[in-house]
Amino acid sequence: MREETAKIAELSREIRELKEKRRAVILAHFYQRPEVQDVADFVGDSLQLAQQAAGTDADVIVFCGVYFMAESAKILSPDKIVVLPEEEAGCPLADMATAAAVRAKKAEVSGCLVVTYVNSSAEVKAESDVCCTSSNAVKVISSLPKEKPVLFVPDRNLGLYLARKTGRNLILWDGYCHVHDSLTAGEIEAARTRHPGAVVMVHPECRPEVIRLADHVASTGGMLKYAKEAPFSAFIVGTEQGMLYPLQKACPDKSFYPAAPHMVCPNMKLTTLEKVKWALEDLAPRIEVAPEIRDRARKALTRMLELA
Numbered sequence: 001m002r003e004e005t006a007k008i009a010e011l012s013r014e015i016r017e018l019k020e021k022r023r024a025v026i027l028a029h030f031y032q033r034p035e036v037q038d039v040a041d042f043v044g045d046s047l048q049l050a051q052q053a054a055g056t057d058a059d060v061i062v063f064c065g066v067y068f069m070a071e072s073a074k075i076l077s078p079d080k081i082v083v084l085p086e087e088e089a090g091c092p093l094a095d096m097a098t099a100a101a102v103r104a105k106k107a108e109v110s111g112c113l114v115v116t117y118v119n120s121s122a123e124v125k126a127e128s129d130v131c132c133t134s135s136n137a138v139k140v141i142s143s144l145p146k147e148k149p150v151l152f153v154p155d156r157n158l159g160l161y162l163a164r165k166t167g168r169n170l171i172l173w174d175g176y177c178h179v180h181d182s183l184t185a186g187e188i189e190a191a192r193t194r195h196p197g198a199v200v201m202v203h204p205e206c207r208p209e210v211i212r213l214a215d216h217v218a219s220t221g222g223m224l225k226y227a228k229e230a231p232f233s234a235f236i237v238g239t240e241q242g243m244l245y246p247l248q249k250a251c252p253d254k255s256f257y258p259a260a261p262h263m264v265c266p267n268m269k270l271t272t273l274e275k276v277k278w279a280l281e282d283l284a285p286r287i288e289v290a291p292e293i294r295d296r297a298r299k300a301l302t303r304m305l306e307l308a
């Protein structure tokens with residue numbers, strides 16, 4: 001254990017030095033390993049990370065997250081070097097929609113507007129009118145003209161939640177995040193029995209029956225804000241388990257319990273400190289997006305940021 005702590009300290013020191021040398025900024029998602037979050041300049045949810053990526057004056061962005069996030073950073077900051085320490089860190093939800101399938105659906109529902117969750121590929125974003133994240137999706141959907149049909153891609157659970165919140169009749173894509181979709185109503189009830197009095201907060205990527213049982217539904221950034229501000233001392237957390245670390249760090253006097261032990265995204269855990277160091281040394285693996293795709297995808301992302 002002491003050896004592991006010393007190794008983390010040494011790698012973190014090397015990373016900080018390399019970061020200065022490369023004029024790099026390290027952005028990390030809340031689902032990353034604790035030691036990766038600790039070495040980052042900024043830790044946040046998808047929206048906050050996109051905002052950081054769009055506004056940074058660093059030469060290099062090291063993105064500790066999954067592929068679509070680094071791709072979004074490249075789309076928003078095309079002149080910067082964007083590196084993803086683990087190239088294989090994908091998102092199965094993002095893979096559930098392809099540009100060809102979205103084009104086919106658009107042809108079927110003529111005149112529809114396409115709202116795409118940021119958990120999607122650059123090609124799919126390029127087919128979209130506007131992007132959203134779980135923290136600004138209600139605002140994005142509510143801003144659209146009421147007479148137009150709206151296709152929501154690719155998360156059906158988030159889409160169902162948004163349809164209820166906004167009163168819009170959304171056409172839903174049949175995609176899901178396996179981490180959130182696997183949480184069951186029975187597991188929420190069992191967690192309440194284990195931790196009586198704890199407040200249940202869940203992510204809107206969870207199934208409708210899980211959302212119905214929750215006390216609070218929020219994006220990861222929203223959960224952090226709620227935990228800090230709400231007058232409760234114990235929380236059951238229905239999202240990927242990496243989130244427990246920033247919650248506990250921000251609220252050391254409160255208690256946080258995972259809703260279920262299986263809520264772990266293997267892709268989010270692929271990034272290690274070693275890989276962050278190598279990425280800074282080699283400035284690789286680099287993320288590139290073809291200009292034609294990039295420019296169209298940027299329009300959808302920029303519209304989202306303007307509404308955020």
Ligand code: SF4
Nearest residue numbers: 091092093177179265
């Ligand atoms: S938690 Fe779900 S949505 Fe997020 S990267 Fe993993 S699979 Fe994709």
